[in-house]
Amino acid sequence: TYALPAIVGFIQVMGTYFASHRQTGYMDFDGVAALLLLAGPVALVFRNLYPIPVLGITFVTTVAYGISDYPRGPMFLALFFASMKAVMRGHRIAFIATLVGVFITFLWGPAVVGTGPSPALGQIFGVGAWLLVLGVGTEFMRSRRAEAIEMARTRREESRRQQSEERLRIARDLHDVLAHNISLINVQAGVALHLLDERPEQARTALSAIKDASNEALGELRSVLDILRLGEEGAPRRPTSGLAHVDELIGRTEAAGIEVTKNVTGALRQLPLDVDVAAFRIVQESLTNVARHAGDATVTIVITYGDDELIVQIDDDGKGAATPTSGGGNGVPGMKERAASLGGELTAGPRPGGGFRVRAVLPVEEKEGSP
DSSP, rough: OOEEEEEEHHHHHHHHHHHHTTOSOOOOOOHHHHHHHHHHHGGGGGTTTTTHHHHHHHHHHHHHHHHHSSSSOOHHHHHHHHHHHHHTTTTTTHHHHHHHHHHHHHHHHHHHTTTTTTOOOHHHHHHHHHHHHHHHHHHHHHHHHHHHHHHHHHHHHHHHHHHHHHHHHHHHHHHHHHHHHHHHHHHHHHHHHHHHTTTTTHHHHHHHHHHHHHHHHHHHHHHHHHHHHHHHHHHOOOOOGGGGGGGHHHHHHTTTEEEEEEEEEEEEOOOOOHHHHHHHHHHHHHHHIIIIOOOEEEEEEEEEEEESSEEEEEEEESSOOOTTTTTTTHHHHHHHHHHHHTTEEEEEOOTTTTSSSEEEEEEOOTTTTTT
């Protein structure tokens, strides 16, 4: 708070004092001159609280020194910083009025009070140049500060957007993973209860599938919690599930009594990570909906690798449901959000001959240097 006024006061007083040794025709640099040059810097102490009064004080003291017959020097510094603060607070009209007032009083004030002649053309240009520097410098500082504020606001908004997207991603992953495994656990638990007395060996198989599904759910849940607790960079993340893990997914689904067939067409290649994960989650959620709503069903998964897109289609011939997410889940909306976030689209609805179909078209952008 006090450093800037002290520096400005020192420069104005000492700069003008030493400059006076090389000037003739002016009054001696005395205590009154020093007080006039110090009054503005002292007022700068209160520039944050009272920008307009401080601007007025620095204007009056600067003009008072300027129309006197004291030696010339760096007398505009206090006015410059007072003007800059006023402009940054939005008082641009007051700043312009100050510039006009300084221009008029500095040039014609000495003639009016009898301390000097009317201004020559060189003086007019000289004072005008000083005021131009003052105006341009102040406006430059104002624009830089406005840019800094806007950049900070943009960074905050971007941070909030990224946090929102991350929360949505985590929510989708939790729903996809937990809903799938819990649905399988529910189906297998029903099978185990039904077979426990009559066919205990088959009940044992169902219980083993429950154990595997619960372990998978717990593992995925720990992975997400590690990310939330340690942050994206510090969390030891498990390998992200992609289409390479679809066979494992099919195996767990078939253990729940649902027959699944997978067909892959087109030239297999490495996919971008976000496309690979989205395709896997869409298959996972579709199988979850089959386990929930389709009853005894046969599922066909067709994965097509196109030149610039990946098509994933999941058909079942079960009894289906009018709305697979009627229980309040986020399944189909979540799948649509995943596809839309990649610039693709997803459709889901009953098939004409019975059952249900989910079809996702995901664009695949080839990157330079990719295989």
